[in-house]
Structure formats: C-alpha cells, structure tokens
Amino acid sequence: KNEVEQSPQNLTAQEGEFITINCSYSVGISALHWLQQHPGGGIVSLFMLSSGKKKHGRLIATINIQEKHSSLHITASHPRDSAVYICAVSTGNQFYFGTGTSLTVIP
Amino acid sequence: DVKVTQSSRYLVKRTGEKVFLECVQDMDHENMFWYRQDPGLGLRLIYFSYDVKMKEKGDIPEGYSVSREKKERFSLILESASTNQTSMYLCASNSPSWTVRYGYTFGSGTRLTVV
Numbered sequence: 001k002n003e004v005e006q007s008p009q010n011l012t013a014q015e016g017e018f019i020t021i022n023c024s025y026s027v028g029i030s031a032l033h034w035l036q037q038h039p040g041g042g043i044v045s046l047f048m049l050s051s052g053k054k055k056h057g058r059l060i061a062t063i064n065i066q067e068k069h070s071s072l073h074i075t076a077s078h079p080r081d082s083a084v085y086i087c088a089v090s091t092g093n094q095f096y097f098g099t100g101t102s103l104t105v106i107p
Numbered sequence: 108d109v110k111v112t113q114s115s116r117y118l119v120k121r122t123g124e125k126v127f128l129e130c131v132q133d134m135d136h137e138n139m140f141w142y143r144q145d146p147g148l149g150l151r152l153i154y155f156s157y158d159v160k161m162k163e164k165g166d167i168p169e170g171y172s173v174s175r176e177k178k179e180r181f182s183l184i185l186e187s188a189s190t191n192q193t194s195m196y197l198c199a200s201n202s203p204s205w206t207v208r209y210g211y212t213f214g215s216g217t218r219l220t221v222v
Contacts, residue, residue, distance in 0.1 A: 009147075016119070035213075040116075042215030043197065095211065099149035 003027045006087050006098035013105050019074040021101045023087030026068065034042045034061050034072050035086040038101070043086065046072075110134070113198050113214040120221050126185040128199030128217050132214040139181035140211070141165075141173065150197065156181055172186050188221045195219075 003073050005024045025032070034046040036083050047061040049070075054061050058081075060073040073080055082105050089100040114129040132139065140155040142165075152165030154173040161196045162173050170192060181200075185192055198214040 033211075040216075040218070044212040045211070088150075095152075097150040099147060 003096040004087055004098040006082050006088055006101050008101060010102045012075050013107050015078060015105055017077050019077050021072045021085050022107040023070045023098055024068060025089045027091055028088040029091055031090050032064055037084040079105045079107050081105050109198055111198055111212050111214040113217050115217050118217060118219045120188050122189060124188045126188050128183040128196055129181050129213055130181045132200040136202045137201040140199045141183045142197045145194050154208055188203055190221050193221045
C-alpha cells in the first residue's frame with residue numbers, strides 16, 4: 001500500500017505554462033514536504049507545511065488537512081524547473097514518500 | 108550551510124564484491140537514514156539510526172547492513188553486491204526536534220551499478 005500518492009507521474013509543459021502537481025496521503029501527519037530532485041543530483045527541500053499555503057518565488061504549495069491533499073503549483077514555468085518533484089509526509093519520526101512526478105519544461 | 112556528504116557520486120562494482128557507501132553529516136544530527144530510489148518505486152528506507160551504535164531495519168534491509176561508530180558517520184554495507192542492488196542510494200539526516208519543522212537534509216546521492 002502507498003501512504004502517499006502523487007499525480008501525474010510524468011508531465012511535459014511548454015515554457016510559461018502554469019503547472020500543478022497533486023499529492024494525496026492516507027495517514028495522520030505532522031507535516032507535508034515538497035522536495036525537488038534534479039537529474040543526477042541530490043534532493044532539496046522546497047516546502048514544509050502543515051496548514052494553508054506557502055509561496056516562494058514562482059512556487060506555491062497548498063494543503064487541505066481535512067481532505068488529506070496537497071498541491072504544488074509552478075507559475076510561468078521555465079526549463080530550469082525540469083526535475084522530479086517528490087511529496088513526502090512526516091508522522092512523528094517517520095517519513096513516507098510519493099514516487100515522484102517527473103516534470104519536463106520545453107522551451 | 109548544513110551538509111550531508113556522500114563519498115561517491117558514481118560507483119561501479121562487480122557481483123559478489125563487498126561495497127561500502129559512506130555518509131557524513133556536519134549538523135550534529137542524531138538521526139541518519141539510508142534510502143534507495145528506483146524508478147516507479149520512489150524512496151524506500153533501508154536502515155536508519157537514532158544514535159551512535161544503534162540501528163534499526165527499514166522496509167527493505169535484506170542484503171544490506173549498516174555501521175554507526177560515530178555520530179556524524181553512517182555507513183551502508185552491501186555484503187555481497189548483486190545486480191538487483193543497482194540503484195541510486197541517498198543518505199539523509201535530521202534531529203528529532205527538527206523533524207516536524209524542517210524535515211530531512213539529503214546527501215547528493217550515490218548511483219551504484221553492479222555488473
């Protein structure tokens with residue numbers, strides 16, 4: 001069973017498009033994390049949130065605790081946004097990861 | 108800048124070899140983790156450690172062991188490498204007080220190929 005489900009698995013967009021990646025989870029959580037992994041690279045944390053909405057530059061993350069759902073939005077997408085985006089939830093000291101969404105932004 | 112350093116970015120090993128993957132963190136974190144990442148499967152926990160000389164099995168410990176002799180260093184050992192252990196290996200660390208607020212800090216990963 002997967003505690004964290006992401007959609008879509010793969011996403012191709014034209015530069016400038018608005019992008020949404022979705023994450024649903026089935027466990028009680030302390031926090032939800034959005035992570036970014038560039039090809040061949042390590043993972044960096046984009047957002048950690050437990051309620052509401054956070055914004056950093058062109059990235060926006062929202063969470064609905066009642067519906068156990070989060071979205072990551074990218075406005076005015078750019079080729080440098082091409083990466084794998086991973087949703088993860090923390091429950092106490094344990095993390096559960098989604099399988100990731102591979103995003104390719106075409107110039 | 109906080110750091111988790113993995114000793115190798117790319118490794119190629121032969122079937123049956125004993126393989127050591129090293130991870131060092133400079134943040135005085137109590138918790139350290141080893142994950143493997145495979146397409147379509149996401150990140151899967153192999154082993155973790157909450158303290159020096161302490162280790163706990165994760166979801167997929169078979170074929171692996173770990174060592175934590177010092178707080179800053181967590182080693183993953185493949186006793187006899189097999190081709191199905193070809194994967195990206197990621198080390199992470201955090202502190203219990205950080206878990207809820209800051210999540211993990213990840214290393215840059217080691218891509219291991221077993222031939």
